[in-house]
Amino acid sequence: MSDVASQPPAEGDDRKVLTNRQGHPVHDNQNQRTVGARGPATLENYQFLEKISHFDRERVPERVVHARGATAFGSFEAYGSVGDEPIAPHTRAKLFQEAGKRTDIAIRFSTVAGGRDSSEAVRDPRGFAVKFYTEDGNWDLVGNNIGVFFIRDAIKFPDFIHSQKPDPVTFERQVPNRVFDFWSQTPEALHMITLILSPRGIPASYRHMQGFGVNTYKWVNEEGRTQLVKYHWLPRQGVRSWSQADADVMQAQELGCHTRDLYDAIARGDFPQWELNVQLMSDDEHPELDFDPLDDTKVWPEEAFPLRPVGLMTLNRAPRNFFAESEQIAFGTGVLVDGLDFSDDKMLVGRTFSYSDTQRHRVGANYLQLPVNQARNAEVRTNQRDGEMAYYVDDGGENPSVNYEPSIIGGLREAQEPSHDEQGPLIEGRLTRKRIPRTNDYAQAGERYLLSEQWEKDDLVANLIDGLSQCDRAIQERMIWHLYLAEDELGQRVGEGIGIVADDVRHLKPLQSQGWGEAEQRRLDNLG
Numbered sequence: 001m002s003d004v005a006s007q008p009p010a011e012g013d014d015r016k017v018l019t020n021r022q023g024h025p026v027h028d029n030q031n032q033r034t035v036g037a038r039g040p041a042t043l044e045n046y047q048f049l050e051k052i053s054h055f056d057r058e059r060v061p062e063r064v065v066h067a068r069g070a071t072a073f074g075s076f077e078a079y080g081s082v083g084d085e086p087i088a089p090h091t092r093a094k095l096f097q098e099a100g101k102r103t104d105i106a107i108r109f110s111t112v113a114g115g116r117d118s119s120e121a122v123r124d125p126r127g128f129a130v131k132f133y134t135e136d137g138n139w140d141l142v143g144n145n146i147g148v149f150f151i152r153d154a155i156k157f158p159d160f161i162h163s164q165k166p167d168p169v170t171f172e173r174q175v176p177n178r179v180f181d182f183w184s185q186t187p188e189a190l191h192m193i194t195l196i197l198s199p200r201g202i203p204a205s206y207r208h209m210q211g212f213g214v215n216t217y218k219w220v221n222e223e224g225r226t227q228l229v230k231y232h233w234l235p236r237q238g239v240r241s242w243s244q245a246d247a248d249v250m251q252a253q254e255l256g257c258h259t260r261d262l263y264d265a266i267a268r269g270d271f272p273q274w275e276l277n278v279q280l281m282s283d284d285e286h287p288e289l290d291f292d293p294l295d296d297t298k299v300w301p302e303e304a305f306p307l308r309p310v311g312l313m314t315l316n317r318a319p320r321n322f323f324a325e326s327e328q329i330a331f332g333t334g335v336l337v338d339g340l341d342f343s344d345d346k347m348l349v350g351r352t353f354s355y356s357d358t359q360r361h362r363v364g365a366n367y368l369q370l371p372v373n374q375a376r377n378a379e380v381r382t383n384q385r386d387g388e389m390a391y392y393v394d395d396g397g398e399n400p401s402v403n404y405e406p407s408i409i410g411g412l413r414e415a416q417e418p419s420h421d422e423q424g425p426l427i428e429g430r431l432t433r434k435r436i437p438r439t440n441d442y443a444q445a446g447e448r449y450l451l452s453e454q455w456e457k458d459d460l461v462a463n464l465i466d467g468l469s470q471c472d473r474a475i476q477e478r479m480i481w482h483l484y485l486a487e488d489e490l491g492q493r494v495g496e497g498i499g500i501v502a503d504d505v506r507h508l509k510p511l512q513s514q515g516w517g518e519a520e521q522r523r524l525d526n527l528g
């Protein structure tokens with residue numbers, strides 16, 4: 001017995017006694033059991049082996065993207081309306097119906113490309129994933145802080161992420177030649193590039209950024225009428241960003257600045273709030289628009305499709321345990337409740353497969369039994385059984401030997417009312433692999449540049465010059481070509497910064513992977 005462990009408890013020390021996971025009290029947490037004080041260790045030393053072997057398994061794989069993040073908890077309060085109108089004609093989702101109705105929520109903010117312990121003061125999109133624990137089961141709205149994305153088809157996601165992650169040979173972080181190589185071959189990324197390399201690319205904190213669902217979803221009402229919907233979270237705290245210089249200073253001092261800011265604010269009772277707004281559009285192809293409403297590289301103009309508020313989210317609790325509530329929380333775009341639905345957005349369908357697939361690998365087959373992921377405000381009754389770490393049997397207390405359906409002798413039955421009736425427009429088509437017809441990759445990128453204030457334009461240009469000056473000539477030329485097609489001034493200014501003029505790129509042909517129409521050809525003919 002060690003000297004430490006053999007000490008009787010100090011007077012007044014009423015702390016509880018340490019045990020192992022079998023409930024056995026631990027008398028000595030300092031010394032292994034050995035033959036003599038200097039002797040070899042014994043293999044039957046259960047307490048020591050349990051402690052070490054559990055430690056050996058402390059980590060689960062980090063998320064393949066969005067590994068660095070912070071979770072918080074709170075509630076969502078519905079307004080009972082959508083803008084000036086009652087909400088029921090638009091969606092039957094119960095959480096929105098009554099003014100003042102509160103739903104518990106969990107949120108996880110994140111960066112995308114870095115590892116679990118990486119810096120939070122980086123230029124990177126921020127994740128904005130909200131879990132609503134509704135009475136109809138959970139709803140996850142898995143969004144980002146920027147309203148558009150780099151690609152529009154899920155099949156490109158692994159390549160896109162590889163290009164942004166460290167070099168697989170040197171493990172050097174975000175190598176401009178790799179990042180811009182992919183972007184230069186991906187014209188649909190241009191709109192997002194003008195945002196991520198602008199001041200919006202480094203938020204000053206998680207509290208001071210917007211959130212967007214990015215992909216297009218649907219709302220369904222009682223009659224089965226569907227509408228297209230896009231979600232926007234607007235921070236009551238306002239929107240604030242850092243310049244690259246601000247971020248560099250912060251990064252030199254601390255890696256977890258956003259997490260600390262969030263938890264400090266909650267601890268002092270300064271609870272952050274975001275208003276949820278939606279844009280609605282009738283559920284059809286909208287041939288009158290010069291973009292496809294299901295294309296996540298585009299925004300819907302707010303003049304035509306105004307933002308309409310539906311409720312307010314307040315965060316008032318930090319996690320009690322980071323691993324249990326942040327590392328193991330699992331969001332997915334397939335997690336919807338009655339009255340909310342998918343659209344045919346080709347990113348959304350791929351995302352919907354990817355999330356639960358990765359979570360079964362990352363957290364385990366029974367990840368939905370963990371407290372933070374449970375549908376805590378709805379009853380869960382399934383015939384899913386067993387698997388690694390099955391924590392309980394969610395058979396709803398029915399006949400436990402009938403773990404199948406249909407059955408005449410008991411068990412669970414199907415719900416009477418189909419929650420989703422036949423709905424939405426009729427879709428027809430042959431099986432194919434084709435890009436969407438209305439790609440229009442340049443117009444919104446150019447408009448975004450022209451609508452920016454002068455200091456924002458200067459920041460974007462400087463960031464593009466900084467990145468592109470580290471790239472091969474062929475990548476530089478192709479990027480300048482794209483920038484000219486978006487907006488002459490942008491192409492010209494960035495080109496000047498790296499020694500490329502319009503005549504140097506005029507000869508380039510459209511990419512094979514690119515949609516090419518009259519508008520693009522006209523711009524190419526008049527380039528510079």
Ligand code: HEM
Binds near residue numbers: 062329362
């Ligand atoms: C996390 C896949 C696009 C937002 C993840 C994860 C995967 C993934 C595998 C890790 C999940 C986990 O381990 O729990 C994909 C695929 C995409 C895609 C395949 C495209 C096809 C997007 C887009 C957004 C987004 C467009 C924004 C709207 C997020 C967020 C997280 C995440 C916020 C972190 C969730 C958390 O905090 O746990 N994504 N993603 N993703 N993704 Fe995506």
